[in-house]
Amino acid sequence: MKTDIQIAQEAKIVNISEIVKKVGLTEDDIEHYGKYKAKVNLDVLKRLENKKDGKLVLVTAITPTPAGEGKSTVTVGLTQALNKLGKSSVAALREPSLGPVFGMKGGATGGGYAQVIPMEDINLHFTGDLHAIGVAHNLIAACIDNHINSGNLLNIDVTKISWKRVVDMNDRALREIVIGLGGKANGIPRESSFQITVASEIMAALCLANSLMDLKDKIRSMVFGYSRDGKALTVGDLKIEGAVTALLKEALKPNLVQTLENTPVFIHGGPFANIAHGCNSILATKLALKLSDYAITEAGFAADLGAEKFLDIKCRKGNLRPNCVVIVATVRALKHHGGAKELSEESLEALEKGIANLDKHIENMKKYNLPVVVAINRFVSDTERELEFIEKHCKELDVPVALCEVWAKGGEGGIALAKEVMAQLEKETDNYTPLYSLDLSIKEKIETIAKEIYGADGVEFSSGAKKMLKTIDELGYGNLPVCMSKTQKSLSDNASLIGRPTGFTVTINELRISAGAGFIVAMAGDIIDMPGLPKKPAAELIDIDENGRIEGLF
Ligand code: ADP
Numbered sequence: 041m042k043t044d045i046q047i048a049q050e051a052k053i054v055n056i057s058e059i060v061k062k063v064g065l066t067e068d069d070i071e072h073y074g075k076y077k078a079k080v081n082l083d084v085l086k087r088l089e090n091k092k093d094g095k096l097v098l099v100t101a102i103t104p105t106p107a108g109e110g111k112s113t114v115t116v117g118l119t120q121a122l123n124k125l126g127k128s129s130v131a132a133l134r135e136p137s138l139g140p141v142f143g144m145k146g147g148a149t150g151g152g153y154a155q156v157i158p159m160e161d162i163n164l165h166f167t168g169d170l171h172a173i174g175v176a177h178n179l180i181a182a183c184i185d186n187h188i189n190s191g192n193l194l195n196i197d198v199t200k201i202s203w204k205r206v207v208d209m210n211d212r213a214l215r216e217i218v219i220g221l222g223g224k225a226n227g228i229p230r231e232s233s234f235q236i237t238v239a240s241e242i243m244a245a246l247c248l249a250n251s252l253m254d255l256k257d258k259i260r261s262m263v264f265g266y267s268r269d270g271k272a273l274t275v276g277d278l279k280i281e282g283a284v285t286a287l288l289k290e291a292l293k294p295n296l297v298q299t300l301e302n303t304p305v306f307i308h309g310g311p312f313a314n315i316a317h318g319c320n321s322i323l324a325t326k327l328a329l330k331l332s333d334y335a336i337t338e339a340g341f342a343a344d345l346g347a348e349k350f351l352d353i354k355c356r357k358g359n360l361r362p363n364c365v366v367i368v369a370t371v372r373a374l375k376h377h378g379g380a381k382e383l384s385e386e387s388l389e390a391l392e393k394g395i396a397n398l399d400k401h402i403e404n405m406k407k408y409n410l411p412v413v414v415a416i417n418r419f420v421s422d423t424e425r426e427l428e429f430i431e432k433h434c435k436e437l438d439v440p441v442a443l444c445e446v447w448a449k450g451g452e453g454g455i456a457l458a459k460e461v462m463a464q465l466e467k468e469t470d471n472y473t474p475l476y477s478l479d480l481s482i483k484e485k486i487e488t489i490a491k492e493i494y495g496a497d498g499v500e501f502s503s504g505a506k507k508m509l510k511t512i513d514e515l516g517y518g519n520l521p522v523c524m525s526k527t528q529k530s531l532s533d534n535a536s537l538i539g540r541p542t543g544f545t546v547t548i549n550e551l552r553i554s555a556g557a558g559f560i561v562a563m564a565g566d567i568i569d570m571p572g573l574p575k576k577p578a579a580e581l582i583d584i585d586e587n588g589r590i591e592g593l594f
Pocket residue numbers: 044101107108109110111112113114146147148149150151152417418419420447448594
């Protein structure tokens with residue numbers, strides 16, 4: 041069996057100019073980043089302002105096993121299939137981070153015969169967006185410490201600085217650090233820490249920005265800490281929002297690449313799916329909607345996290361109206377939720393128990409008044425009886441379902457899914473309604489998500505979180521949406537509760553203000569924003585030969 045990278049390297053890749061033509065743009069609309077990548081200028085969106093949008097399809101998933109259940113793979117396969125059927129379709133995906141690439145999870149360009157290329161470039165450095173975001177973030181950090189060292193006119197409380205430094209790497213040794221050591225010339229010593237770049241608020245803001253000036257406004261309002269008299273301090277107080285935004289001028293332009301079948305894909309922005317909202321940029325999604333009849337996008341983790349935030353945060357901020365949700369389910373993950381240990385062995389019993397997880401995600405997506413299609417992402421170990429069981433179950437629920445074989449067969453393997461999705465889109469699908477109103481208090485918003493989406497009985501707030509609820513109101517941030525941060529392994533906030541848990545309470549330990557990105561992060565459990573590498577990191581498998589040919593990426 042060929043590896044993902046072998047398949048990607050054997051593909052017939054075309055010059056990006058051909059893809060540019062395919063989406064109806066000209067050379068004036070883009071900037072080349074080598075032969076196979078381009079950035080699209082933002083004036084294109086202005087020019088197409090009055091053009092009708094295509095339909096927006098979100099690909100999400102059931103609660104996954106650690107390897108992922110194939111959202112990116114199905115997203116890429118679905119757009120390939122639609123193009124194969126002669127439809128115009130563009131996908132919009134997230135950019136990979138080097139942390140997972142060298143850690144455990146691998147890249148994020150799909151898999152098998154449903155991939156985005158050039159795979160090595162996209163996974164390593166790409167067009168430099170993550171670098172720009174990291175530098176922009178660290179400019180703010182440097183200016184904070186410089187301000188303190190230069191007399192501290194803002195009266196910054198050095199014990200209450202929430203702005204960290206970032207690097208795009210899994211590096212647990214940087215979680216707790218002391219900076220400013222070495223005497224007076226090196227500044228004021230204080231405790232600090234590093235986040236992975238994708239966890240930066242700059243990444244979230246870039247993905248939620250509707251224009252360059254909107255991004256500047258967002259950066260201006262980012263809270264980096266508090267003064268000794270309790271005032272929230274922003275990047276605007278440091279007078280550097282212009283400089284920070286200047287560093288992001290190119291990074292804000294969506295990146296255009298292609299699938300293995302030479303169909304167009306935007307890959308742009310990749311915020312963490314827990315302390316941020318986990319979706320690609322609004323600008324790339326809008327471009328996909330203007331340039332095709334079917335824009336296919338995905339959101340990180342399962343539907344309780346990624347889709348909820350896509351529907352309650354991203355769609356609201358971008359004024360987007362999604363039309364259909366595809367939920368990716370796998371036999372192995374459903375068996376896992378039914379308590380099976382050996383996931384490649386047939387077990388209808390485990391499947392029957394575990395399918396409650398899929399049911400809950402279907403019910404949840406229907407709360408947004410959106411049609412749902414289930415895509416069964418087929419693995420070689422699945423048996424016919426297992427696949428039939430899921431199909432029959434969905435039919436009994438009157439939920440459209442399709443077996444999806446894009447990993448093994450590319451677009452051809454996604455035709456059945458594409459047809460089901462198109463059938464849904466032919467009906468009246470402009471009924472999207474967010475789960476909660478922004479007028480609710482932050483506490484009520486969190487309770488609504490926990491009860492309606494997770495299935496919790498209620499929510500407990502730590503004393504710190506209760507205090508913060510008050511502060512948020514006093515500072516005037518109460519009307520922001522909530523970005524939930526919890527384990528992706530369970531519908532609940534307890535990773536060990538598989539299936540469809542009931543009778544639990546969600547505990548919120550901490551609330552953080554992301555005023556620039558425009559949401560309040562509610563932390564349920566200890567979520568790490570600087571992952572570590574596993575004992576045997578993927579880095580040990582990656583190699584390059586004298587011709588520059590890379591192997592071992594996945
Ligand atoms: P997600 O987006 O849900 O995290 P991905 O699409 O990135 O998942 O897939 C995760 C990994 O699983 C990739 O390495 C991909 O090649 C692999 N994969 C996805 N679907 C299949 C499949 N049907 N059979 C085998 N491997 C698959």
